Amino acid sequence: MTRRRRSLVAGAVLVGLLGAVALLSLLWTPFAVSDTSGGRLAPPGGAHLLGTDRLGRDLATQLMVGARIALLTGLGAVAIGGTLGLAAGLAAGFAQRWLDDGIAATLDVVIAFPTLLLAMLVVAARGASLGSAVLALGLAMSAVVARLTRILVKRVLALDFVTAARTSGTSWPRVVAEHVLPNVWPTLVVNLALQFGLAVLAEASLSYLGLGPPPPNQSWGRMLQEAQSTVLTAPAGLVAPGLALVVLVVGANLVADGLREVADPLAGRAS
Amino acid sequence: MNLLTVDMLTISGTDGRALVSELSFALSPGERLGLIGESGSGKSLTALAVLGLLPAGLRASGSIRLQPAGGEPTEVVGAADRTLRRLRGRVATVVFQEPLTALDPLMRIGNQVGWAIRRTRGLRGSALRDAVLSALAEVGLDDRIARAYPHEVSGGQRQRAAIAAAVACRPALLIADEPTTALDVTVQADVLALLDRLVADRGMALLFISHDLAVVARVAERVLVLAQGVAVESGTVTEVVTAPDHPVTRALLSSARQLDAALDGRQP
Amino acid sequence: MVRYLVRRGGLLVASLLFASVALFLLLRVLPGDPANALLTVDATPEQIEAARRQVGSDRPLPEQFVTWLGQLVRLDLGRSFVSTLPVGPEITDRLAVTVPLALTAFALAIVIAVPVGYLCARWSRTWYGATISALSQLGIAVPVFWVGMLLVFVFALRLRVFPSGGFPRAGWADPGAALTALTLPVLTVALVMSASLIRYVRSATLDVLHSDYLRTARALGASSAEAMWRHGLRNAAGPVVSILGIELATTFLGTVVVESVFALPGLGSMLVKGIMQHDYPVIQGVLFVSTVTVLVIGFLADLAQRLLDPRLRRASSGRSR
Numbered sequence: 121m122t123r124r125r126r127s128l129v130a131g132a133v134l135v136g137l138l139g140a141v142a143l144l145s146l147l148w149t150p151f152a153v154s155d156t157s158g159g160r161l162a163p164p165g166g167a168h169l170l171g172t173d174r175l176g177r178d179l180a181t182q183l184m185v186g187a188r189i190a191l192l193t194g195l196g197a198v199a200i201g202g203t204l205g206l207a208a209g210l211a212a213g214f215a216q217r218w219l220d221d222g223i224a225a226t227l228d229v230v231i232a233f234p235t236l237l238l239a240m241l242v243v244a245a246r247g248a249s250l251g252s253a254v255l256a257l258g259l260a261m262s263a264v265v266a267r268l269t270r271i272l273v274k275r276v277l278a279l280d281f282v283t284a285a286r287t288s289g290t291s292w293p294r295v296v297a298e299h300v301l302p303n304v305w306p307t308l309v310v311n312l313a314l315q316f317g318l319a320v321l322a323e324a325s326l327s328y329l330g331l332g333p334p335p336p337n338q339s340w341g342r343m344l345q346e347a348q349s350t351v352l353t354a355p356a357g358l359v360a361p362g363l364a365l366v367v368l369v370v371g372a373n374l375v376a377d378g379l380r381e382v383a384d385p386l387a388g389r390a391s
Numbered sequence: 392m393n394l395l396t397v398d399m400l401t402i403s404g405t406d407g408r409a410l411v412s413e414l415s416f417a418l419s420p421g422e423r424l425g426l427i428g429e430s431g432s433g434k435s436l437t438a439l440a441v442l443g444l445l446p447a448g449l450r451a452s453g454s455i456r457l458q459p460a461g462g463e464p465t466e467v468v469g470a471a472d473r474t475l476r477r478l479r480g481r482v483a484t485v486v487f488q489e490p491l492t493a494l495d496p497l498m499r500i501g502n503q504v505g506w507a508i509r510r511t512r513g514l515r516g517s518a519l520r521d522a523v524l525s526a527l528a529e530v531g532l533d534d535r536i537a538r539a540y541p542h543e544v545s546g547g548q549r550q551r552a553a554i555a556a557a558v559a560c561r562p563a564l565l566i567a568d569e570p571t572t573a574l575d576v577t578v579q580a581d582v583l584a585l586l587d588r589l590v591a592d593r594g595m596a597l598l599f600i601s602h603d604l605a606v607v608a609r610v611a612e613r614v615l616v617l618a619q620g621v622a623v624e625s626g627t628v629t630e631v632v633t634a635p636d637h638p639v640t641r642a643l644l645s646s647a648r649q650l651d652a653a654l655d656g657r658q659p
Numbered sequence: 660m661v662r663y664l665v666r667r668g669g670l671l672v673a674s675l676l677f678a679s680v681a682l683f684l685l686l687r688v689l690p691g692d693p694a695n696a697l698l699t700v701d702a703t704p705e706q707i708e709a710a711r712r713q714v715g716s717d718r719p720l721p722e723q724f725v726t727w728l729g730q731l732v733r734l735d736l737g738r739s740f741v742s743t744l745p746v747g748p749e750i751t752d753r754l755a756v757t758v759p760l761a762l763t764a765f766a767l768a769i770v771i772a773v774p775v776g777y778l779c780a781r782w783s784r785t786w787y788g789a790t791i792s793a794l795s796q797l798g799i800a801v802p803v804f805w806v807g808m809l810l811v812f813v814f815a816l817r818l819r820v821f822p823s824g825g826f827p828r829a830g831w832a833d834p835g836a837a838l839t840a841l842t843l844p845v846l847t848v849a850l851v852m853s854a855s856l857i858r859y860v861r862s863a864t865l866d867v868l869h870s871d872y873l874r875t876a877r878a879l880g881a882s883s884a885e886a887m888w889r890h891g892l893r894n895a896a897g898p899v900v901s902i903l904g905i906e907l908a909t910t911f912l913g914t915v916v917v918e919s920v921f922a923l924p925g926l927g928s929m930l931v932k933g934i935m936q937h938d939y940p941v942i943q944g945v946l947f948v949s950t951v952t953v954l955v956i957g958f959l960a961d962l963a964q965r966l967l968d969p970r971l972r973r974a975s976s977g978r979s980r
């Protein structure tokens with residue numbers, strides 16, 4: 121098994137594991153999300169595997185629900201960002217002179233706003249919710265994806281065999297279907313897997329700032345924010361949500377790394 | 392006394408598979424040997440092994456000895472980089488297959504040739520500048536090319552520049568790894584003639600690598616045919632062309648004949 | 660080069676204009692009148708009217724936009740609805756925290772990432788090389804604020820060598836306290852950023868190590884160090900510089916979360932407060948200043964890359980396609 125294949129498998133296992141936890145949380149959690157019967161700041165162990173928070177809610181339950189939120193945010197943002205970004209990037213890639221410059225400049229400006237700030241603006245407009253977070257992160261991602269697609273398309277169009285196809289009168293849709301997309305998608309898929317991880321991290325930051333999905337649906341970022349206020353009495357609360365985030369994002373990055381194996385031969389041709 | 396002696400050279404890949412097996416040949420000073428074989432038969436790896444420049448992960452075993460005129464023989468396989476550095480450029484050097492990428496895209500061509508000359512001949516300042524210009528002139532390039540970046544000149548000019556850098560080191564052995572494959576047919580002929588002349592003028596030995604028997608026949612006296620890393624046939628060009636033994640040789644020969652026929656057919 | 664400067668400069672100006680229009684519109688399409696920030700829930704219609712007049716939201720959009728542009732040109736960012744203090748000077752105050760934080764962290768990240776990334780590439784076939792790059796892989800997956808919290812836990816709460824947060828009231832007038840206050844935040848940002856930088860440096864170095872021109876140089880007798888110095892450095896610098904531009908921009912604005920972890924009075928926390936309070940001039944002002952910074956950094960990074968790579972210079976006369 122090559123190193124990249126190992127990455128792919130390991131990444132898929134990590135993401136799959138959290139996916140399973142998220143699915144399970146729909147059917148069963150150790151306690152109800154807002155069940156405060158555990159007593160305040162119970163230490164890990166016993167019925168409360170990870171202890172309880174300062175309101176007495178079960179941390180293991182929150183962690184499971186958090187997995188759901190994290191995955192939903194990541195997948196939703198990738199869906200929005202991938203679709204919009206690919207469309208805009210293809211358009212820009214084929215555009216000429218001023219239109220191309222215009223789109224490129226627009227993308228640069230949008231990208232200049234860090235994802236998190238864009239998300240904060242959307243949250244300010246629509247109120248804090250899972251939908252706001254997904255929408256904001258998806259929009260921010262679409263600019264990044266569009267810029268990448270544009271560059272890839274331009275690069276493919278400059279290739280000799282594509283130039284040959286174009287000058288010999290092949291129709292545009294065929295050029296896109298036969299030359300552009302096959303050369304573009306592998307790199308794009310790798311990038312989307314990375315963007316998934318970034319979206320998950322951004323959502324965590326948003327929640328940490330208090331701008332994420334509202335309670336009772338605790339996201340990992342909010343769990344960490346609450347753990348920070350009780351860090352002196354219950355430092356263990358810092359560990360699980362942070363680790364969960366790392367596992368999910370590492371998983372996504374490993375998948376991206378593994379997918380490069382698919383992308384490489386084609387990317388090599390495109391460079 | 393041989394300039395290059397390759398003895399039972401085996402190159403194995405990361406997975407332990409032999410990419411070149413038990414290859415042996417020798418080259419005396421001033422001699423010209425063609426190394427031919429299909430794509431992937433291990434020609435480039437052999438060339439790299441001679442200079443001790445195999446890509447990381449590949450291992451050579453057996454023996455490769457380089458012995459410049461009046462010098463001691465040096466074993467290349469397993470030698471320290473410091474030892475090899477003394478041989479590279481001065482005793483043997485390579486012109487690579489890909490003129491597009493063989494030169495540093497960010498450095499003016501004159502500087503790249505100049506560095507090779509400075510290292511091997513110790514020239515500085517205006518003497519160095521003159522040497523660069525004459526090295527380039529020798530391969531038919533003017534001083535405009537010296538100031539150009541690789542992307543600003545044609546593929547043939549780039550390959551000439553690479554040849555200039557290699558030849559300017561005055562090596563005893565020049566290894567040319569398919570120096571014309573990436574070039575246009577008409578340019579190919581020019582570059583080939585150029586190599587032929589330079590090697591003759593300097594009395595350099597030449598290890599000429601190609602998959603094209605017709606091309607090899609023009610510059611080399613003897614050929615060695617490689618198939619999947621194994622030497623399957625060797626002899627003078629005439630011998631091999633008139634009485635090919637191995638199917639691979641016959642295949643290479645027939646494609647060369649077809650090309651010749653095609654070229655002849657075009658002549659008025 | 661001059662043509663390129665003109666073209667790229669034009670693009671910069673256009674981007675700035677576009678950004679100011681976008682910023683303006685973005686905030687106007689947000690639901691709720693900006694005047695609400697001045698009002699209590701039980702405000703009378705007269706009070707609402709007065710507030711709208713005060714913040715200017717009673718006038719038509721184009722007029723508001725022209726007013727705003729006019730102020731921008733005079734470098735006047737308006738007054739906060741909430742504190743009624745001018746926004747510009749407050750931004751300047753806060754930049755005194757954010758700029759040193761971002762720049763020091765950025766510099767530290769480069770100092771860490773360049774040698775580590777380079778060695779990672781050189782050692783890519785050894786177990787220790789693989790370990791370092793696995794660690795940097797891990798580093799890019801770690802949320803910044805978590806790193807900050809862990810550092811606080813260890814160095815502020817357990818070891819008590821640094822404060823857990825806050826910034827001296829006297830600011831830089833008390834340099835010792837200011838420096839210790841910024842140490843952990845700088846470390847946090849630098850650690851996280853160097854993780855991603857290491858990967859770029861590593862892959863740029865690997866590209867160079869596998870390049871044909873390096874092999875050519877070696878075939879002509881260069882030692883690997885010499886070949887790396889003559890050819891590798893410049894070739895690897897190109898991609899790294901373009902990434903550095905983006906990274907610097909992200910750090911500059913990405914300090915929001917870190918400022919929140921360490922309760923620092925920086926630009927990021929000013930923005931968060933502005934958003935929470937619907938304080939439009941503050942939001943606009945902060946975003947405008949950050950946008951300008953980011954676009955200018957992008958401009959400089961592009962120029963630097965062009966100076967490094969002659970292949971890009973040619974494209975100035977004609978289109979690349």
Ligand SMILES: Nc1ncnc2c1ncn2[C@@H]1O[C@H](COP(=O)(O)OP(=O)(O)OP(=O)(O)O)[C@@H](O)[C@H]1O
Nearest residue numbers: 404405410429430431432433434435436437446602
């Ligand atoms: N770095 C490497 N790692 C592993 N295998 C390699 C490496 N480089 C080359 N090979 C393998 O070694 C074999 C011989 O390669 P080599 O480059 O010597 O072929 P060649 O005869 O020069 O072919 P061509 O005419 O296409 O240049 C090929 O099967 C190739 O896949």
Ligand SMILES: [Mg+2]
Nearest residue numbers: 434435488568
């Ligand atoms: Mg070869």
